[in-house]
Amino acid sequence: MSFNNLDTLYRQVIMDHYKHPRNRGKLEEDALVVDMNNPTCGDRIQLQIQVEDGKVKDAKFEGEGCSISMSSASMMTQAIKGKSIEDALRMSQLFSDMMLGKEIDPGNLEMGDVEALQGVAKFPARIKCATLAWKAMEQGVEKN
Amino acid sequence: MDARSIREQFPILHQEVNGHPLVYLDSSATSHKPIKVLEAVDAYYRNDNSNVHRGVHTLGTRATDKYEGAREKVQQFINARSTKEVIFTRGTTTAINTVAHSYARANLEPGDEVIITPMEHHSNIIPWQQAVKATGATLKYFELNEDGTLNMEDVKKSIGPQTKIVALTHVSNVLGTINPIKEIVELAHRQNAVVLVDGAQGAPHVKVDVQDIDCDFYCFSGHKMCGPTGIGVLYGKQELLENMEPVEFGGEMIDFVHLYDSTWKELPWKFEGGTPIIAGAIGLGAAIDFLTEIGLDKIEAHDQKLTAYAMERMSEIEGLTIYGPSKNKRSAVVTFNIDGVHPHDTATALDTEGIAVRAGHHCAQPLMRWLDVTATARASMYVYNTEDDIDKLVSGLAKTKEFFGNVF
Numbered sequence: 001m002s003f004n005n006l007d008t009l010y011r012q013v014i015m016d017h018y019k020h021p022r023n024r025g026k027l028e029e030d031a032l033v034v035d036m037n038n039p040t041c042g043d044r045i046q047l048q049i050q051v052e053d054g055k056v057k058d059a060k061f062e063g064e065g066c067s068i069s070m071s072s073a074s075m076m077t078q079a080i081k082g083k084s085i086e087d088a089l090r091m092s093q094l095f096s097d098m099m100l101g102k103e104i105d106p107g108n109l110e111m112g113d114v115e116a117l118q119g120v121a122k123f124p125a126r127i128k129c130a131t132l133a134w135k136a137m138e139q140g141v142e143k144n
Numbered sequence: 145m146d147a148r149s150i151r152e153q154f155p156i157l158h159q160e161v162n163g164h165p166l167v168y169l170d171s172s173a174t175s176h177k178p179i180k181v182l183e184a185v186d187a188y189y190r191n192d193n194s195n196v197h198r199g200v201h202t203l204g205t206r207a208t209d210k211y212e213g214a215r216e217k218v219q220q221f222i223n224a225r226s227t228k229e230v231i232f233t234r235g236t237t238t239a240i241n242t243v244a245h246s247y248a249r250a251n252l253e254p255g256d257e258v259i260i261t262p263m264e265h266h267s268n269i270i271p272w273q274q275a276v277k278a279t280g281a282t283l284k285y286f287e288l289n290e291d292g293t294l295n296m297e298d299v300k301k302s303i304g305p306q307t308k309i310v311a312l313t314h315v316s317n318v319l320g321t322i323n324p325i326k327e328i329v330e331l332a333h334r335q336n337a338v339v340l341v342d343g344a345q346g347a348p349h350v351k352v353d354v355q356d357i358d359c360d361f362y363c364f365s366g367h368k369m370c371g372p373t374g375i376g377v378l379y380g381k382q383e384l385l386e387n388m389e390p391v392e393f394g395g396e397m398i399d400f401v402h403l404y405d406s407t408w409k410e411l412p413w414k415f416e417g418g419t420p421i422i423a424g425a426i427g428l429g430a431a432i433d434f435l436t437e438i439g440l441d442k443i444e445a446h447d448q449k450l451t452a453y454a455m456e457r458m459s460e461i462e463g464l465t466i467y468g469p470s471k472n473k474r475s476a477v478v479t480f481n482i483d484g485v486h487p488h489d490t491a492t493a494l495d496t497e498g499i500a501v502r503a504g505h506h507c508a509q510p511l512m513r514w515l516d517v518t519a520t521a522r523a524s525m526y527v528y529n530t531e532d533d534i535d536k537l538v539s540g541l542a543k544t545k546e547f548f549g550n551v552f
Contacts, residue, residue, distance in 0.1 A: 003547050005162070005496045010489075010547075041488060042505040042512065042519045064518045066488035126492060 008119040009126070010067065017071035017113065022078050023060045031058070034140040038128055043069045047077075047136040051144055056080045056088055061133065068117070068126050073133035075113045083109075085141050092134045099127045145442040147530045153178040153434075154528050164498030167533045172317050172345060172477055172524035173502055174367045177431070181370055184430035185423050195419055197396065211422050214429030215412070221432045222362065223353040224379055228411035231378040231385070232425050236344040237267040239363035239378035240311070242415065243340055244271035246388040247361075248309060254280035256308040261286045261294060261323075262514045263316045266507045268342040272311060281308070288514065292319040292468040299328060307337040314346025314362075318506045318522065319468030320451070320477035322350065329358050338384065344368055348526070349447055349475050351440040354379055366424060370527075371431035375424030378415070385411050392417035435527075443527055447476035450525050450534065454478050457538045461545065467515055476525040479506075482541065485548045487521035493544040499537055 027048040037044035043065030050058040059077040063070065076095075080088040087109060094104045095114065101121040120130045151157055154176045159166050168176065188210060194203035196211045215227045224230055233239045248271075252258070258272050262285050276283045287298040294312075303310065310332045315322050329339045338360040346352060347362075348369035354362050361384075366375040380388075390397055390408060397417040399407040408414035435443065452471040455478055458464055463483035468474055482490055491503035502522045505512045512518060523537055 003493060003496060003543060006493055006547060009492065015548075040504065042509070043488075044518075066486035068488070123492060125495075126488070129488065 005122075009123055011116045011119065013113050013116040014071045015067060017074040018067040021061075021070060021074040023074065023081075024062065025060050026062065027058055027060050029058075031060075032140045032144055034136045034143070036132060036136040036139065038065075038069070038132055040128070041066075043129060043132060045069070045073055045132055045136055047073070047133065047140060049080075049137065049140045051085065051141070054086075055084050056082065059137075061136075065132070066126075066129055068120060068129040069132050072114075072117060072130045075117070076133045076137060079110070079112050079114050080137060085144070088137060088141065092138050095134050096131065099131060145438055145446050145527070147446065147528060150178075150438070151528045151530070153180065155179060155182075157528060161498040161500070162496050167497075167499040167536045169523040169525060169529065169533060169537060170500045170502050171348075171526035171529075172368070172522065174373065175348065175370050175526050176528065177370055177372065177427075178434050180434050181372065181427050181430045185372060185427040188423050188426045196422055197413070207422055210426050210429075211420065214425040214432075217429040217432045218377055221352075221436065222347070222377075222379055223355050225355065225382065229354075229379055229382050229385065231380070231412045231415045232420055233363075233376045233378050233415075234374055234421065235365040235367070235376035236342060236363045237376075239361075239376055240268055240340065240342060241271045242378055242391050243361050243363075243380070243388075244275045245391045247338070247384065248272070248275035249278055250389065252276065252279035252281040252308055255306060256281040257284055257304075257306045258282070258309045258311065259284045259286060259302055259307055260310075261312045262288055263292065263294075263319060263321060263508070263511050264311075264313055265317055265342065265344065266509070267344075268311055268313060268340075269510065272309075286312075291470065291473075292316070292321050293473060294321070294323055294328075296324070296327070300331060303331050303335050303337060305335055307332065307335050309340065310337050311340040311342070313342040313344075314352075315343075315349060315475045315477075316468070316511075317345050317477065318479050318508050318511055318520070320474030320479070321469050322346075322473060322475055325359060326357050333358070345475060345477070348435075350444060360384055366428035366431060369428075369431055370434055372424045372427035375421045375428045377428075382411065385415070388415075390414050390417060394418050396420065438527065446527065447525065448472075450529055450531065451476050451478065453531055454523065454525070454534045454537070457534055458541065461538065461541055463545065464541065467517075467520060476529075477522060478524070479520045479522045481517065481520050482545050482548075485544065487519045489548065490521045490541070490544050493547060494537070494540045497536070497540045497543070499540050501537075 031048040045063035192206040194207040340361040343364035347364035362379040367373040394417040487503035
């Protein structure tokens with residue numbers, strides 16, 4: 001296999017989230033619903049977030065897309081659950097910085113599996129795939 | 145035709161991408177430019193740069209001669225009756241929009257129908273959606289057969305006295321389907337409907353004779369046929385163009401300007417408001433020289449042979465689906481998916497091997513829904529591609545399949 005570069009992008013944990021997405025589905029209770037797509041490639045996501053007392057109580061997603069966009073949605077929903085809106089938005093900013101190849105300092109924020117997407121920064125054509133779910137989350141909480 | 149010696153004339157192909165020699169299989173998106181075209185554009189800017197149809201000075205005359213000379217080359221290339229029928233535009237999109245704005249809005253009324261096909265590029269869908277919204281006419285679609293060819297029975301049934309415009313692609317940018325344009329034009333003309341052909345993928349690959357096809361409008365882009373970006377052509381029959389209002393107003397297109405009214409120049413200039421795309425037109429002229437020297441019949445034969453080879457080799461890969469008609473009915477496009485691998489992931493994997501393919505919806509979202517996929521990967525070929533490129537693609541695809549098979 002001479003796809004060495006590719007391993008930096010498609011880490012095992014990413015493919016695991018792609019194959020076994022966390023929080024895929026629909027929320028039963030009232031939730032903020034955001035539909036977003038990437039018009040250049042056709043990826044689409046519907047994100048549902050339930051906010052209670054300024055915190056993300058639950059989050060689920062549905063959609064179609066590549067391994068990067070879908071695994072990112074899976075990781076994002078996992079990461080923001082239980083976080084305050086402010087922290088969720090801070091994480092989104094950290095994620096954007098990470099996509100620009102910047103060194104990030106999450107401080108007390110638990111980014112979890114999300115950091116596995118670091119390698120995407122080296123594949124500029126794929127950054128939009130990775131940020132789709134985060135942009136949807138930002139739009140959702142802004143609507144709130 | 146020797147693709148290897150043709151390759152020598154394309155400097156961009158001689159580079160490494162991600163540590164591998166570039167294998168460019170995305171010519172349906174845009175083709176590369178031979179030295180001849182690069183030099184023609186460069187020489188214009190170095191020696192002749194000036195505005196056209198204006199100054200009395202020598203550079204102005206040289207620029208005008210070159211610009212109008214390019215129009216003559218286009219006229220001969222598509223066998224238009226006269227240069228009055230050749231309008232330079234920004235590309236296929238602008239050409240279609242010109243007809244949809246000018247001809248369609250002036251001639252459509254409630255009850256009238258515009259018919260297109262599900263295999264159209266967005267640029268041959270949206271202008272008609274907007275035109276029927278503005279006029280109260282109705283937009284309809286011909287049906288496709290299962291293999292992605294047009295259902296000619298449905299075409300015959302659908303075209304009636306209410307049909308005013310039929311707009312369809314010559315060659316599908318996704319399926320590679322070559323549509324029987326001449327037959328459709330005949331059917332439409334029997335009902336006095338006009339036919340617009342989107343030739344963006346047609347003109348680069350298939351010999352176009354607008355008098356033989358007898359279509360009313362034929363639109364194409366320079367950049368997909370070895371010319372520069374930003375230049376395209378609207379061919380229209382003179383009697384239709386004479387009666388159409390321009391859609392862009394300004395310098396270059398006027399006859400007399402009074403305080404409250406103005407009159408237009410004669411054809412083709414009444415449709416070319418503003419300083420035209422001079423260098424682009426000259427580059428397109430050089431591209432036409434390049435293609436004509438090789439011969440469109442030879443290019444077509446080369447495309448056919450290479451496409452057949454690609455389809456044969458690619459179908460050796462288990463779990464790879466090819467969309468569209470069989471090899472003898474298609475142009476140099478092979479759209480495909482590997483089971484369980486998203487096309488973006490396929491394209492990224494191939495890119496690490498220096499292989500450029502397109503992934504996504506190819507500006508044909510209705511067709512993606514017809515195919516029941518959200519996206520596909522596409523390999524498209526042109527004069528400079530060889531069997532060696534296809535071999536590299538096939539081994540890249542095999543590796544891609546193995547890679548994503550292993551990580552799962």
